[in-house]
Structure formats: C-alpha cells, structure tokens
Amino acid sequence: MHKSRLGTLIIDCLTDDLQREVAFWSAALGCTEQPYDEPESQNYIKLQTDSTQPTIEVQKVDHPSRVHLDIETDNIQAEVERLEKLGAKKVAKVRDWWVMEAPSGHRFCVVRPQRPDFEEGANVWDDD
Amino acid sequence: MHKSRLGTLIIDCLTDDLQREVAFWSAALGCTEQPYDEPESQNYIKLQTDSTQPTIEVQKVDHPSRVHLDIETDNIQAEVERLEKLGAKKVAKVRDWWVMEAPSGHRFCVVRPQRPDFEEGANVWDDD
Numbered sequence: 048m049h050k051s052r053l054g055t056l057i058i059d060c061l062t063d064d065l066q067r068e069v070a071f072w073s074a075a076l077g078c079t080e081q082p083y084d085e086p087e088s089q090n091y092i093k094l095q096t097d098s099t100q101p102t103i104e105v106q107k108v109d110h111p112s113r114v115h116l117d118i119e120t121d122n123i124q125a126e127v128e129r130l131e132k133l134g135a136k137k138v139a140k141v142r143d144w145w146v147m148e149a150p151s152g153h154r155f156c157v158v159r160p161q162r163p164d165f166e167e168g169a170n171v172w173d174d175d
Numbered sequence: 176m177h178k179s180r181l182g183t184l185i186i187d188c189l190t191d192d193l194q195r196e197v198a199f200w201s202a203a204l205g206c207t208e209q210p211y212d213e214p215e216s217q218n219y220i221k222l223q224t225d226s227t228q229p230t231i232e233v234q235k236v237d238h239p240s241r242v243h244l245d246i247e248t249d250n251i252q253a254e255v256e257r258l259e260k261l262g263a264k265k266v267a268k269v270r271d272w273w274v275m276e277a278p279s280g281h282r283f284c285v286v287r288p289q290r291p292d293f294e295e296g297a298n299v300w301d302d303d
Contacts, residue, residue: 053204053231056184056244060279068279074261075246075277076181077298097296099227103181105279112280114242116184118203133202149203151188151196151233152240168225170205 050169051126054119054161055102057091058112065092065107072105098163117144117156119165125174126157178297179254182247182289183230185219186240193220193235200233226291245272245284247293253302254285 060068069092073080078094091106102117120126127137127145135155138146144158162168188196197220201208206222219234230245248254255265255273263283266274272286290296 051205056242058279058281060281062279068277071261071263071278075258075263077179077300101229114184114244114281116242130203133199135199135203149196150199151186151190153186153188153242172205 048171048173049120049122049125049129050165050171051118051120051129051157052162052165052169053101053116054158054165055104055117057115057117057156058103058105059108059110059115060105061110061112062107065090065105068107069094069105072103076103078103099168100162102161115153115155117158117161119158119160119162119169121160121165121169122174123157123159125172129172129174130157176299176301177248177250177253177257178293178299179246179248179257179285180290180293180297181229181244182286182293183232183245185243185245185284186231186233187236187238187243188233189238189240190235193218193233196235197222197233200231204231206231227296228290230289243282243284245286245289247286247288247290247297249288249293249297250302251285251287253300257300257302258285 062068073094081093081095091104094103134150135147144156190196209221209223219232222231262278263275
C-alpha cells in the first residue's frame with residue numbers, strides 16, 4: 048500500500064530574473080514568497096499557500112517556460128511503477144525524485160511528500 | 176473591491192484521443208471523471224476534485240501539450256486591469272474570459288468563479 052496525490056505546481060520560467068517572475072506570480076495568485084530555507088535552492092522560490100492547497104513554486108529553467116506538476120508520494124518506487132502501468136515513461140532520476148512523461152507528452156515529477164496534510168489527504172493505492 | 180485566486184489547472188493535450196488522456200490523468204492524480212453537464216464541452220473533461228481544491232480539466236488542443244492556469248474572479252475586467260499593472264498582457268477575449276500572458280511567457284486565463292468555496296477562499300483586492 049502506498050499513497051500519492053498532486054503535490055506541487057511548478058511554474059518553470061525561462062528567465063534571467065527569477066525575482067521578477069516571483070514578484071509577478073506571487074501578486075497574481077495572491078501568495079507571499081516563502082523565505083529561503085535551503086541554501087542550495089537558488090533556482091526556485093516557493094510561494095506561501097494555505098496548508099490544504101497544492102504547493103506552488105516558481106523555478107528558473109533553461110528550457111521554454113511551462114508549468115509542470117509534481118505528484119507527491121510516500122513511496123517513489125511504487126508510485127513510478129503504478130504510473131508506468133498507466134502508460135507514463137521514466138525520463139530521468141534526479142537526486143531522490145523521478146522525472147516522467149505522460150502519454151499526453153507532459154513532463155511531471157514524482158517526489159516525496161511536500162504538503163503538510165499529505166497523510167490525511169492523499170489517495171491510497173494497493174500495491175501488487 | 177474584487178476577489179480572485181487560482182481556480183483551475185488545465186492539462187492541455189495535443190491528442191486525437193481525449194478519453195485516453197483523461198484516463199491517464201484521472202488515474203495518475205486519483206480523481207474520477209466528472210460527468211458532462213454542458214453539451215458544448217466536447218473538447219474538455221473536468222476531473223472530480225475535493226471542493227476545497229483547485230479544479231482540474233483535461234483539454235484537447237491543437238498546440239503542443241502544456242499545463243495552463245486559470246485565475247478565477249468575480250470581476251473579470253477589474254482582475255485583468257490588476258494583472259496588466261503587474262506586467263501581464265492581454266492576448267485574446269474568448270466568450271466571457273480573457274487569455275493573458277505573464278512576463279514569464281506563460282499563457283493563462285482570467286475566468287469567472289469555478290470553485291464552490293470562492294467567496295470564502297479568494298483573495299480580496301482593493302480597486303483603484
């Protein structure tokens with residue numbers, strides 16, 4: 048048995064000025080910027096959302112701007128296998144998460160739990 | 176005074192088979208498919224999400240697959256003006272909503288309220 052759900056919206060920005068994009072998106076969506084808590088996270092900034100809502104991050108990237116989804120899970124390997132059975136393909140493992148591609152062509156990531164109410168709110172899947 | 180917030184994630188799919196993409200995304204995100212309620216909505220299908228969460232739609236499109244955000248508001252004109260002051264540009268008016276482009280290059284839409292708890296949950300903006 049494992050759990051998963053939509054964890055985060057990542058607003059990927061092809062930009063030289065991440066702070067400008069964060070200023071726009073935080074004001075547009077009515078979220079304040081979360082203070083940095085990890086020194087290595089120079090390339091993305093989290094926006095404060097209500098703890099019951101999906102997390103939102105604004106990220107500096109080298110590819111064209113897009114939005115991608117992260118699926119959060121308490122068992123990355125089991126969730127990747129579940130999604131492969133649904134037709135998704137593995138693209139790359141990055142540190143402890145997986146980048147996958149949906150049949151519709153969208154890239155998304157499978158990551159560890161991000162939202163504080165993950166335990167109560169996530170979907171529960173029976174593993175084979 | 177008007178209100179707005181993140182309303183909907185639209186998973187735009189360049190596909191000949193919308194039902195296949197809906198099957199993947201509903202299973203991936205653990206949402207069931209909402210029955211059609213509008214006969215004209217042949218090009219998109221809503222997924223059932225908890226009423227406190229952003230709405231999710233899977234849409235058939237003619238451009239490359241992407242995810243776009245809808246901002247829901249009780250005053251489209253006032254919200255479009257607020258977003259223009261933040262640096263967004265109007266792209267096109269479609270029926271009663273606006274397509275806009277963020278400084279980061281992302282297209283997004285400004286639409287009427289979609290989520291049932293809009294009144295309690297949306298951000299409140301003072302209009303000039």
